Amino acid sequence: MARRKRDEPAGAGRDERAPNRSADHAQGRRTGRRAADHGRYGRLSRERVLSTALELVDREGLSALSMRRLGSELGVEAMALYRYAAGKDALLDGLVEALYLELRERLDEGAEEGARPPAKGGAEEPGWRSELHRIARATYQVAMAHPEVVPLLATRMLAVPLARRAPAVLSAQEDILRLLAAAGLDEDTAAAAYRAVSAWLLGYVFADLQAMVDNPDEPEAAFRLGLYRMPAHDFPELRAITPALAERGGPQGLTEGLDAVLDPWVPGPPQD
Amino acid sequence: MARRKRDEPAGAGRDERAPNRSADHAQGRRTGRRAADHGRYGRLSRERVLSTALELVDREGLSALSMRRLGSELGVEAMALYRYAAGKDALLDGLVEALYLELRERLDEGAEEGARPPAKGGAEEPGWRSELHRIARATYQVAMAHPEVVPLLATRMLAVPLARRAPAVLSAQEDILRLLAAAGLDEDTAAAAYRAVSAWLLGYVFADLQAMVDNPDEPEAAFRLGLYRMPAHDFPELRAITPALAERGGPQGLTEGLDAVLDPWVPGPPQD
DNA sequence: CGCCTGAAATTTACGATGTATACGTACATT
């Protein structure tokens, strides 16, 4: 019962502080990397664990992510990872968090341009809608940059309750809610609109990533899509439209749909 | 090299024919169930495997589904399942297929009422929109009846290319496309509209199933949602709106949003 | 300097999982 009194994992939970003291100094060099080596490239850290995991998943897919494999990728035994993520599930949640951190980065770096189109003529806020679009586009970009991680967005969203999500995740949701409030929506309407927005964002990303390609190396389009194996006369519409479905909707499809989805909830005209 | 010449798994692929000849007769009884017992309750079949798997997942969650566990649920060794599903992934695809079969059932049984509101006055088809709503509602019902399977809808959709999907899946998609064609959309518009519809359906279901409850047994609502663990002043909007978010949008939220999502693509007025 | 302490990473071990391969067995057809 007197377990875990000392030797507690440092940042296994959602603790923000990094467990390495001098973050980037290539330390452990003093001894000339003699024994045990402490990982291939200096000490471990939650950040290093997560970013390496993200690279691995991007490169080889979700199923390639195992504790041992990630460990070896970091030059470390599997069990060493348990200091930085409480378990595999926590690691996956960490990947989701990493995506949201990247989203935040993307949003921040794109923030210093055309600071404010200083309110046209009416009493309408001009800012909130374009801000929402900006968020949507950035979300789309992040998702397309890490398609292998996208399933986790759905999976973990159904697994970890809102209140337990990483701050990076919550803050993205808070951003959207703030914009909806700026649009003048009262609390109940904002809740409905928020659900619509998040449903659309997620659904659109999934729809756009939908696996269409059956045989990637085939030069002929129809064969690439595997059309020949679709029962020809049973699904004529589907067969006819598959090539068009294989194109991506892109970010503008996202923002257009976003306006449409928002339309029932906001007072003003949708676009102009 | 000369492997698998005989003894091929019968229906492991997407083969439709059932491998048992007399489907429901409680066969194998002639010998008085002497030796080996052939499973606890008569022979195996793809249908039995899938429906048992579905029950198991509904009851204990996706992570409870393992080959051995499902085997023992059927009174059979794990390897026996490989005659009916080529592997675990194929089994998961089978679960998705089962959901679509249930969708089909639900649609068929609800079909014999108010056969046709016989075209009001104009040249507009009145039927396609309400049919789409019907499909949406049925989809919602199926998803809510099997929430543990819903993640698979996303996961497998990104994993198996359209042309390889089960007929039950394809036919559901074909249905939607047929309705869009009936609405007068040309091919390209129909493709865009179809993407919007499927994105919305999927996203809405996910949004509505989003895990909000942190501590189910708590009588106080705020505690049940885990609000106390959400950094209070960092996410004020989110915190204020969480209780409203905990309510489900329900099927009417789905159909309303569906109309909104469709609005940019269809010619006529949205509702009337 | 050498020791000590707590943190970081390793070692070892266990049970569970997916599945390849080989084998048995019962049934339907002849």
Next chain:
DNA sequence: AATGTACGTATACATCGTAAATTTCAGGCG
């Protein structure tokens, strides 16, 4: 009754997540 074949079992293996104990390292203190 013989036989071929569909169906299920038996055995085995590599890999997985992770609990527990152990070793190794870094740095503050005498």
